[in-house]
Amino acid sequence: MSKKELTCVLCPNGCRLEVEIEEGQQIIIKDVSGNLCEKGVEWARQEIVNPMRTISSSILVEKGELPLVSVRTETPIPLKNIFDVMKEIKAFRVKAPVNIGDIIIEEVAGLSCNIIATRNVRKIS
Numbered sequence: 001m002s003k004k005e006l007t008c009v010l011c012p013n014g015c016r017l018e019v020e021i022e023e024g025q026q027i028i029i030k031d032v033s034g035n036l037c038e039k040g041v042e043w044a045r046q047e048i049v050n051p052m053r054t055i056s057s058s059i060l061v062e063k064g065e066l067p068l069v070s071v072r073t074e075t076p077i078p079l080k081n082i083f084d085v086m087k088e089i090k091a092f093r094v095k096a097p098v099n100i101g102d103i104i105i106e107e108v109a110g111l112s113c114n115i116i117a118t119r120n121v122r123k124i125s
Contacts, residue, residue, distance in 0.1 A: 001030065006047055008040040017044045052076035056118070057089050059104060064096030064121040071104055074114045084109040096123035 001022050008015040013036050020031040027049055032041045046052065054076050058068040077085060085108050094104055098121040105115040 004048065006044055008035065008043050010039045010043050011037070013037075015040050019044050019048055021048060051079040053079050053082060055082060055085055055089075057086065059089060059115075060093045061098060061121050062093055062095045063123055064098065065124050066119075066121045069094060069098045069104070069121045070118045071115050072118055073108070074103075074116050077108075077111055077113050081109055081111060085111070085115075089115060096121050 001020060004019045004021060006017045006019060008017055015035050017032055017034045017040055019029060022028040022030055029045055029048060032044045035041050035044070054073050056070065056072045058070050061067060061069050071089065073085070088105060088109050092105055092115075098104070098117045098119070100117055100120055102117040103114045104117055107113070108115050
């Protein structure tokens with residue numbers, strides 16, 4: 001049995017959580033303490049078993065009024081896939097015009113998550 005300390009990021013409270021874990025072929029969470037709400041318990045369980053992250057980045061724009069467009073993952077992705085996703089984002093180029101919400105990369109790195117634009121970039125003549 002081991003203990004991990006985490007800081008919950010779901011709300012401004014930033015609760016310091018202590019998670020008691022039994023590791024083996026499968027990770028078993030025995031106890032979560034230090035949370036001020038139930039959201040912290042669920043977040044800690046996910047963070048231990050399958051941590052997820054949302055990525056924000058930028059992609060080069062061809063023939064646009066701006067050289068880059070800001071983008072983000074449409075949904076959180078597994079932490080273990082961040083480097084593969086970033087590699088694909090950095091290699092990608094998009095042609096202007098780009099609108100907020102446009103899907104820039106579908107199913108990035110083979111995940112069921114799209115990369116979407118978070119800014120408008122007009123095409124230059």
